[in-house]
Amino acid sequence: MNIGDASDRSGLPAKTIRYYEDIGLLKPGRAENGYRDYSSSDVHRLKFLQRSRSLGFSVEECRQLLSLYGDTARESADVKAMAEVKLGEVDRKIAELIELRGVLQHLVHNCHGDARPDCPILDDLSGKAPRDPSPAEAAEHSSPSKH
Amino acid sequence: MNIGDASDRSGLPAKTIRYYEDIGLLKPGRAENGYRDYSSSDVHRLKFLQRSRSLGFSVEECRQLLSLYGDTARESADVKAMAEVKLGEVDRKIAELIELRGVLQHLVHNCHGDARPDCPILDDLSGKAPRDPSPAEAAEHSSPSKH
DNA sequence: CTTGACCTTCCAGTTGCTGGAAGCCTTACG
DNA sequence: CGTAAGGCTTCCAGCAACTGGAAGGTCAAG
Known part of the structure; x- marks a missing residue:
């Protein structure tokens, strides 16, 4: 899925999505034409970011939350x-x-x-x-x- | 009066005072040694800024308020x-x-x-x-x- | 074949400061 | 008189969290 669709589905502007990738919150694949290619789990991650940001967590806090989210052993x-x-x-x-x-x-x-x-x-x-x-x-x- | 005293009297850090000068909210005089020299009306202006900023006015709004303040014909x-x-x-x-x-x-x-x-x-x-x-x-x- | 909507990268700007480096100036102490 | 501490100067860089724009590649429709 292209960035436009990912943007629509996550509620985040494309610019913001690229920015999140820049700062290492996300690593989508690339299509042959060089376009970013977002999987549904990427979109999931973006939605997670959208919601936690809107709840007032800073980007760094979101990073922590994401790693806790991915850590099956977390408490x-x-x-x-x-x-x-x-x-x-x-x-x-x-x-x-x-x-x-x-x-x-x-x-x-x-x-x-x-x-x-x-x-x-x-x-x-x-x-x-x-x-x-x-x-x-x-x-x-x-x-x-x-x- | 030097910037340190102006800082003490206005409640604004010296760095912030210089910054306000940079963006044109203030033009203090200079002493012979090159130090900024603040008059009591400069300090007054700084206090005004401190208070209006702490009340949530943006710097640009403070600029407007200051110009209204100086305008005797304002409503x-x-x-x-x-x-x-x-x-x-x-x-x-x-x-x-x-x-x-x-x-x-x-x-x-x-x-x-x-x-x-x-x-x-x-x-x-x-x-x-x-x-x-x-x-x-x-x-x-x-x-x-x-x- | 061209138009227009997407996509890419990169660079710069936003707001309101804050930190630090490099280097004068001033004052107090021995 | 020397020196050390503190205050002052300038300039440059950076913070958060994007946002805007330029210059250019790609793709689907008419």
């Missing part, structure tokens, strides 16, 4: 532990975003949003306005560079 | 609109993560997590197991490449 505890760690991360991210949401909503709520140049949002961002200590204050001095 | 509605868009994005992200959380928790819950090689998590990821249609199903065919 399900290993996999469960990874999923639990990921669950914790998701929980933390949700909490952060909810906090963020609170601050943004506060800003939006306090801004009259008309043609006047006066704007509480900018005042807040600039640190000018007397803000009541919101939960976001605690995070104020955390580096914004954690992406 | 607060412009700023409010940006904040509202951002709020919507945050809401969407939270919803996605909560959905994700549900799937992960379902997986963790169903995995016995012992020494047996049998693992419902991997089965689910591979599409093998008969899963009940969860909310994540709907997102199954969305590209995972939106990061």
Whole structure:
């Protein structure tokens, strides 16, 4: 099967599939014309990748999951532990975003949003306005560079 | 003021401050020895950046906010609109993560997590197991490449 | 025989930094 | 006065996880 079909069946763009091959997650065969030739197990693997990526596992984590998947002697505890760690991360991210949401909503709520140049949002961002200590204050001095 | 002090006062790493200068968010003066020299308004600008970045605005959005901030003729509605868009994005992200959380928790819950090689998590990821249609199903065919 | 849809490779760019090397500048200590 | 530590400068490279595009080969239909 050509890459286009593999793309359709796995839900991954062809570019991404080639990229996954580049980084060694996949080694499809080649047809005589040089085209990549995907078996159904390749497609299976791609679907696995699509789903685990969409569940928030990093590519490296996917690599581990795949090797656990291929290892008939693995223990399900290993996999469960990874999923639990990921669950914790998701929980933390949700909490952060909810906090963020609170601050943004506060800003939006306090801004009259008309043609006047006066704007509480900018005042807040600039640190000018007397803000009541919101939960976001605690995070104020955390580096914004954690992406 | 040297970059180290500006870093301390703004909460941004020196590297990040230089980077912001590189991309034109800032133009501090230079001392005779070639060191960057930050005024208190530069620091103000840096704090503004730190806070708006930590609120989830992209660097380009920060650039817009800064130009709105400097524009005495701007209307607060412009700023409010940006904040509202951002709020919507945050809401969407939270919803996605909560959905994700549900799937992960379902997986963790169903995995016995012992020494047996049998693992419902991997089965689910591979599409093998008969899963009940969860909310994540709907997102199954969305590209995972939106990061 | 040509058109258009696929496929190939390779190179570059995205976002927002971060790390490191090589080399000045400044300050404190002995 | 020398030197060592720390801060500052520049530039180059790299991270994740792709994505876009150019230049060109291949294939099926009309």
